[in-house]
Amino acid sequence: MASSIRVRATSNGDTTEVQALIQHPMDSGFVKDAKGEIIPPHFIQVLTFEYDGKPVFVADWGGGVSKDPYVKFAFKGGKKGDDLKVSWVDNKGATDTTTAKIQ
Amino acid sequence: MNITTSEFLANRRLVLKGAGIAALIGLGVIPFDVPRALAAANDKYPEEAFKQKNEADAIKALYGKTAETSDKVKMDAPEIAENGAVVPISATTTLSDVTSISFLVSENPISLIASYKIPAGTLPSVANRIKMAKTSNVTVIVEAGGKLYSASKEIKVTVGGCGG
Known part of the structure; x- marks a missing residue:
């Protein structure tokens, strides 16, 4: 299965800018479907970005984050060609991980 | 945001919650451990904070303290969001020693969006996309040097993003 995570990490020599787009329904548990039944909550709770074995950014999310969530941040350091590890876990215990090369 | 009112409300909520816990103990049910939940808030998923309906309660559950408004916290958000399901919001700050940035929407069923x-x-700069049920104040909290600073802005929503 293709990864649910799309990451672009670009280094300008000083800082690395990271943009991530993840495919996930992010159901809050407050929305009803066409039949009027509540769609149960299903959302990513923790999204972690690791560089050089250390977390550089950790997102704690609730159901209020939009479907197919997007996030952007930047950290100091990070060299072109180095790995950036991205992983998430949702409220049902599902996870996904990917490793992106810094460009 | 009127801080005194929200503090009063938060305190009142706390008293009510306390009464609820006492009632639960009376029934032999073990409630969640409040101090431990607060202490662990820094490295674990803040489950309790994501259950609070009200903004002040969510901030209390997440950080255990209240925030002061600061013009060093900058929020970039639209005046009007045509689609409440996807509202792009970014926050940045000139404060130093920033350890966390959180987003809250006061009128959402669950106020805390992301931390x-x-x-x-x-x-100390984050961009993300959030859902808004209706027109509401959006608050960004920046934790810097152990203190909380905030900025708020009202965003008008033409089509809500939380169903109903």
Whole structure:
């Protein structure tokens, strides 16, 4: 299965800018479907970005984050060609991980 | 935001919650451990904070303290969001020693949207997309040097993003 995570990490020599787009329904548990039944909550709770074995950014999310969530941040350091590890876990215990090369 | 009112409400909520816990103990049910939940808030998923309906309660559950308004916290958000399901919001700050940045929407069924941990070396600037049920104040909280700073802005929503 293709990864649910799309990451672009670009280094300008000083800082690395990271943009991530993840495919996930992010159901809050407050929305009803066409039949009027509540769609149960299903959302990513923790999204972690690791560089050089250390977390550089950790997102704690609730159901209020939009479907197919997007996030952007930047950290100091990070060299072109180095790995950036991205992983998430949702409220049902599902996870996904990917490793992106810094460009 | 009127801080005194929200503090009063938060305190009142706390008293009510306390009464609820006492009632639960009376029934032999073990409630969640409040101090431990607060202490662990820095490294674990803040489950309790994401259950609070009200903004002040969510901030209390997440950080255990209240925030002061600061013009050093900058929020970039639209005046009017045509689609409440996807509202792009970014926040940045000139404050130093930032350890976390959180986003809250006061009129959403669950106020806390996202809380980002900012380790040393990561820039205190985050962009993300959030859902808004209706027109509401959106608050950004920045934790810097152990203190909380906030900025709020009202965003008008033409089509809500939380169903109903």
